[in-house]
Amino acid sequence: MLPSTITSYLAQPTLSLYADDAVVTDDGKTYRGRAEIAVWLATAASEYTYTTELVGTRQVDANTWVAVNHLEGNFPGGSVDLQYTFTLDDDLITRLVIAP
Incomplete structure (x- = not known):
């Protein structure tokens, strides 16, 4: 079972779920701290239209x-399975890596 922070993120990603010094890596780019993550959140999903389906979860260790997620949409390739690797501390995301 996923922690509530992660289920909240998967339903509606918001800046309030991140620690002040969080790091996000997505599409080969790294965003550090809330200011950079806020810009990423505002622009990351706006380029394409797609649907998302959670197809699997696993716990790696006590914090990870x-x-x-399976995505289908109008992006190059049309469908992809992406792994969202979350690291949490005190119920906040400290690291998120999104990769195929």
Whole structure:
């Protein structure tokens, strides 16, 4: 079972779920701290239209979980499975890596 922070993120990603010094890596780019993450959140999903389905989860260790989402949409390739690797501390995301 995923922690509530992660289920909240998967339902609606918001800046309030991140620690002040959080790091996000997505599409080969790294965003550090809330200011950079806020810009990423505002622009990351706006380029394409797609649907997301959670297809798997696993806990890696006491602070790390992986959620696998299947995306289909108008982006190059049309479909992809992405692994969202979350690291949490005090119920906040300290690290998120999104990769195929």
